[in-house]
Amino acid sequence: MSTTTEVNATVQESNGSAASTSAAPSLKGADIGLGRRIEEFDAALERTGHLYGLERLELMEEDPIKFDKFQWQLFAAVNSARETSKYVSGSPAAVGMAELVDMLALPEGEVVAASAGLAGHIGSFPVIARTMIERGCEDNPGIRDGDIWGCNDSRAGCPHPTDMYTYLPVFHEGELVCWVAGANHVADSGHSICAGGVSMYSPTTYCDGFTYGPMKIGERVGDVYVHHKPFLQMMDSRTRTGSLNILDEKMRLTGAVMLRERVLQIIDDFGVEYFTRAAREVLERERRAIAGRFQDWMMPGTYRTMFFRPIQYRELMASLYPQSAKNWITHHIHTMTITPEGRCNVDLSGTSSQDYHWQNAFEGPFKMGVTFSSIGFIGRTPLVNTSMFHVIEHERPPGSLVNPTREDVSAAFGNAVGAMHGVLDARTWGFSAFLRGFLEESYLLEHDWELFGGEGMGEQGNPWAIGDFTYEGAEPRGPSPWRDGEPMTLGAGNPEADWGEVEEWEYVEPPLLVISRSLIPDFCAHGRHRGAIGVALTQMVCDPGAYLTINDCGFAGSKMQAVSVGVCGGYPHINSKTMFFHDTNAAELAEKSAHLPADFVEARRMIEDGSLTVGRISEFGGHETPPTEVKHGDLICRGHHAGSAWGDPIDRKIDLVLNDVQKRWISAEIAKSIYGVVLSEDAEGVWHADEDATARTRDEIRASRKGRAKPAREVWEEERSWLLEGKHPAEEIHEMFQDTTSYEGWHDVFFGFWRLPADTEL
Amino acid sequence: MSENEQLTSKENIRRLVEGELPLDVIHEMIRMTTKDEDRFVKYLEVLQEKVDWDEEILARISDHLYVVSKGPGDRVVKCDCGHELGDYRVNWKMEALLYCRRTEEEIKEVFTVHGPDPEYVEVREFYCPGCQAQLAVEVVPPGYPFVFEVLPDIDAVHAANGRQLEDAAEDWFQDRTPERAAEWIEEVNA
Numbered sequence: 001m002s003t004t005t006e007v008n009a010t011v012q013e014s015n016g017s018a019a020s021t022s023a024a025p026s027l028k029g030a031d032i033g034l035g036r037r038i039e040e041f042d043a044a045l046e047r048t049g050h051l052y053g054l055e056r057l058e059l060m061e062e063d064p065i066k067f068d069k070f071q072w073q074l075f076a077a078v079n080s081a082r083e084t085s086k087y088v089s090g091s092p093a094a095v096g097m098a099e100l101v102d103m104l105a106l107p108e109g110e111v112v113a114a115s116a117g118l119a120g121h122i123g124s125f126p127v128i129a130r131t132m133i134e135r136g137c138e139d140n141p142g143i144r145d146g147d148i149w150g151c152n153d154s155r156a157g158c159p160h161p162t163d164m165y166t167y168l169p170v171f172h173e174g175e176l177v178c179w180v181a182g183a184n185h186v187a188d189s190g191h192s193i194c195a196g197g198v199s200m201y202s203p204t205t206y207c208d209g210f211t212y213g214p215m216k217i218g219e220r221v222g223d224v225y226v227h228h229k230p231f232l233q234m235m236d237s238r239t240r241t242g243s244l245n246i247l248d249e250k251m252r253l254t255g256a257v258m259l260r261e262r263v264l265q266i267i268d269d270f271g272v273e274y275f276t277r278a279a280r281e282v283l284e285r286e287r288r289a290i291a292g293r294f295q296d297w298m299m300p301g302t303y304r305t306m307f308f309r310p311i312q313y314r315e316l317m318a319s320l321y322p323q324s325a326k327n328w329i330t331h332h333i334h335t336m337t338i339t340p341e342g343r344c345n346v347d348l349s350g351t352s353s354q355d356y357h358w359q360n361a362f363e364g365p366f367k368m369g370v371t372f373s374s375i376g377f378i379g380r381t382p383l384v385n386t387s388m389f390h391v392i393e394h395e396r397p398p399g400s401l402v403n404p405t406r407e408d409v410s411a412a413f414g415n416a417v418g419a420m421h422g423v424l425d426a427r428t429w430g431f432s433a434f435l436r437g438f439l440e441e442s443y444l445l446e447h448d449w450e451l452f453g454g455e456g457m458g459e460q461g462n463p464w465a466i467g468d469f470t471y472e473g474a475e476p477r478g479p480s481p482w483r484d485g486e487p488m489t490l491g492a493g494n495p496e497a498d499w500g501e502v503e504e505w506e507y508v509e510p511p512l513l514v515i516s517r518s519l520i521p522d523f524c525a526h527g528r529h530r531g532a533i534g535v536a537l538t539q540m541v542c543d544p545g546a547y548l549t550i551n552d553c554g555f556a557g558s559k560m561q562a563v564s565v566g567v568c569g570g571y572p573h574i575n576s577k578t579m580f581f582h583d584t585n586a587a588e589l590a591e592k593s594a595h596l597p598a599d600f601v602e603a604r605r606m607i608e609d610g611s612l613t614v615g616r617i618s619e620f621g622g623h624e625t626p627p628t629e630v631k632h633g634d635l636i637c638r639g640h641h642a643g644s645a646w647g648d649p650i651d652r653k654i655d656l657v658l659n660d661v662q663k664r665w666i667s668a669e670i671a672k673s674i675y676g677v678v679l680s681e682d683a684e685g686v687w688h689a690d691e692d693a694t695a696r697t698r699d700e701i702r703a704s705r706k707g708r709a710k711p712a713r714e715v716w717e718e719e720r721s722w723l724l725e726g727k728h729p730a731e732e733i734h735e736m737f738q739d740t741t742s743y744e745g746w747h748d749v750f751f752g753f754w755r756l757p758a759d760t761e762l
Numbered sequence: 763m764s765e766n767e768q769l770t771s772k773e774n775i776r777r778l779v780e781g782e783l784p785l786d787v788i789h790e791m792i793r794m795t796t797k798d799e800d801r802f803v804k805y806l807e808v809l810q811e812k813v814d815w816d817e818e819i820l821a822r823i824s825d826h827l828y829v830v831s832k833g834p835g836d837r838v839v840k841c842d843c844g845h846e847l848g849d850y851r852v853n854w855k856m857e858a859l860l861y862c863r864r865t866e867e868e869i870k871e872v873f874t875v876h877g878p879d880p881e882y883v884e885v886r887e888f889y890c891p892g893c894q895a896q897l898a899v900e901v902v903p904p905g906y907p908f909v910f911e912v913l914p915d916i917d918a919v920h921a922a923n924g925r926q927l928e929d930a931a932e933d934w935f936q937d938r939t940p941e942r943a944a945e946w947i948e949e950v951n952a
């Protein structure tokens with residue numbers, strides 16, 4: 001593997017590359033005034049309410065055709081960089097699924113245009129730019145024309161170490177005019193416990209793996225961009241997938257160099273003053289558009305949703321990481337206020353405190369995560385940009401999981417927490433649009449995602465590792481008030497929903513043979529419009545060599561629902577599931593071309609009827625799977641859940657239930673017990689509904705509800721007494737209540753609702 | 763009538779609410795660059811025509827629930843069956859029927875393939891006392907406050923649609939749930 005990158009840069013050398021001429025020893029580069037620019041940006045917004053203080057969009061108004069040409073050239077530039085550079089890489093996530101993004105940002109870090117792909121990364125780049133100021137990068141090592149910068153540190157703004165950024169300052173006549181950046185999710189970033197960068201078992205930051213930057217990682221020599229060799233050597237030696245990662249690094253640089261070249265051409269065509277002013281007008285126009293959507297489409301008011309996540313480290317960490325040897329239930333509370341003026345403020349007070357586990361979400365990771373949902377729901381522009389962060393504000397209490405203040409807590413996967421809050425943002429907006437009457441804009445963007453990683457050693461002693469994206473590219477969409485959720489519909493982080501080719505993944509994961517991608521009957525949240533039917537990914541382990549471990553991560557936790565509240569009487573977003581069936585006869589079944597299970601439901605059924613034999617089962621409620629050793633013939637079954645349901649199940653139209661049963665998505669038993677629809681199958685296998693029996697069954701369901709329910713006040717009194725007596729269902733819940741009520745806003749809600757005396761010790 | 767006006771006619775809004783509007787028409791609505799400014803007014807008219815009672819609907823807050831005006835200074839939550847659940851500033855769940863699924867067997871009835879763990883959470887189903895419609899479902903630890911899902915700013919949304927409500931006042935947009943809980947405590951103590 002070559003460790004030197006040479007990328008031809010055909011652009012002219014510009015004037016900003018002179019090193020400092022100061023007599024005193026200094027590494028200071030060009031005087032770009034980055035800190036001053038950011039201060040001015042903030043002050044202008046504060047003073048006028050407009051980005052860059054732009055009260056008029058003069059260029060757009062005065063010559064809209066020229067402006068249109070300009071913005072589409074930006075669009076073409078970022079997408080062309082992405083579409084071309086991806087072929088430099090060798091990782092299936094990059095080449096096959098185009099899991100990368102190219103971005104153009106103004107000097108302050110505000111992204112004006114991002115390509116398709118992992119567009120959520122726009123949330124990170126402004127934080128990286130500000131971190132460069134905080135860390136004095138302008139003075140040491142200096143920022144110069146021709147620099148190659150890199151970063152993957154979550155504390156510096158990057159989402160997680162597996163998301164690596166390569167970016168260049170673009171100078172024109174000695175002035176910094178913008179940044180160009182490439183970012184992608186690499187196959188592995190050297191986490192000490194979890195291969196593949198899916199780090200849900202991460203007790204401290206010293207497990208986070210190979211993290212760097214923002215730092216200079218190379219420079220232009222003549223017209224050639226050259227990576228610093230020690231950097232690539234470190235990447236090679238400190239990650240499990242050095243070869244793929246170095247190819248990805250070259251890919252990111254290629255995209256950035258292409259984009260720089262194109263931007264300089266655009267500046268030549270339009271003039272530098274036009275470029276800067278028009279790019280700023282793009283951002284201000286988009287800010288107004290987003291604010292307008294809140295103002296015009298949504299019901300002003302206050303909304304509350306939440307999710308809980310279990311973390312089960314007690315036994316696994318006991319001997320090595322005593323600070324992490326416990327279990328948690330973390331609380332993520334989300335109180336959103338949409339104002340009549342078109343602002344969206346989200347108060348996260350009451351979210352659990354930072355601790356020695358994976359859920360610590362620093363600013364960059366948090367913003368990147370929430371952006372996944374925002375760009376699809378509220379961004380809605382070909383020029384994906386950061387203006388939304390000046391309309392939507394998340395108040396992140398210091399010391400909480402969404403604003404960690406300690407240096408030693410893990411920062412390995414905070415973007416996942418951000419993504420979960422993004423789900424709450426988007427589902428609240430969908431509900432809000434429903435209340436305002438814009439039902440066509442109303443849906444639950446409760447996208448699920450899941451990744452798995454693995455590492456092993458082949459028969460020839462060759463170590464290998466992987467981070468697999470198949471589920472990540474094929475997420476479900478939740479329902480709306482007028483239709484059901486749909487499986488495999490979107491990639492919230494990547495607008496081109498794509499499972500990737502099975503064969504392509506199998507090429508880089510030779511021991512993992514895909515035996516099924518299918519829908520799992522009855523695996524959905526039930527309601528008037530149900531969640532999407534769950535999706536299975538089932539693999540058989542074949543000749544893994546000396547050893548192979550697999551670990552998973554994902555949106556849906558175990559034990560608690562992925563989102564805690566359904567919509568209008570529908571059941572909330574259900575958990576995902578990962579099951580390992582060890583020591584099975586699956587390999588023998590495959591040799592005989594006998595039937596293999598499509599999913600974990602069928603596997604359990606086959607175990608019961610004896611056709612599948614199993615030595616032992618490792619079962620995980622969600623996708624939070626620690627590294628788990630697998631051997632030849634083992635089965636790995638994942639079930640991917642699919643969004644909350646909308647409305648009371650017995651309000652579901654009979655025809656919709658009939659269609660579900662006919663397609664074998666829902667069983668006739670569930671059709672009757674939950675939906676109250678009575679069906680029968682004729683000799684040709686066609687199902688028919690009995691409307692009279694359905695009406696009677698639904699009446700019985702209503703009567704049953706009346707019979708078993710109590711006035712809510714009685715439950716209130718009962719559970720209040722439990723709190724006063726210190727009676728909690730589990731120690732983790734007790735600790736979570738104690739911790740989260742230490743935050744003032746949530747304390748008032750909690751104690752106010754239960755009317756607990758102020759001295760109550762939860 | 764322009765093409766957009768036809769697309770967002772009151773009849774189309776009614777069909778959208780009823781789930782009868784074809785997908786291609788809905789997709790056309792999604793593609794509109796500018797939405798109809800009177801949508802909220804049409805929406806309330808459509809909803810008003812669906813119910814059998816006369817109180818004016820001020821806002822919808824769920825599939826079955828509305829905030830209605832019972833006269834100046836009196837705004838309550840009302841189910842489409844006619845049952846009322848009190849001042850809309852108080853979480854209506856306080857006045858609902860509630861069934862908590864607390865065992866694995868009870869939970870499996872509704873989470874049919876894979877569900878939450880009763881060691882940590884209960885499944886709360888809130889029903890209308892009048893018609894037993896399932897109005898909300900929460901999956902939360904016992905001892906967690908009932909989730910107040912939405913408190914709409916009703917004066918503001920009507921003002922945005924050019925109407926100053928007769929009883930508009932600053933204290934409408936306030937969570938009054940703790941006060942209701944305090945009344946319960948007083949009643950118990952009395």
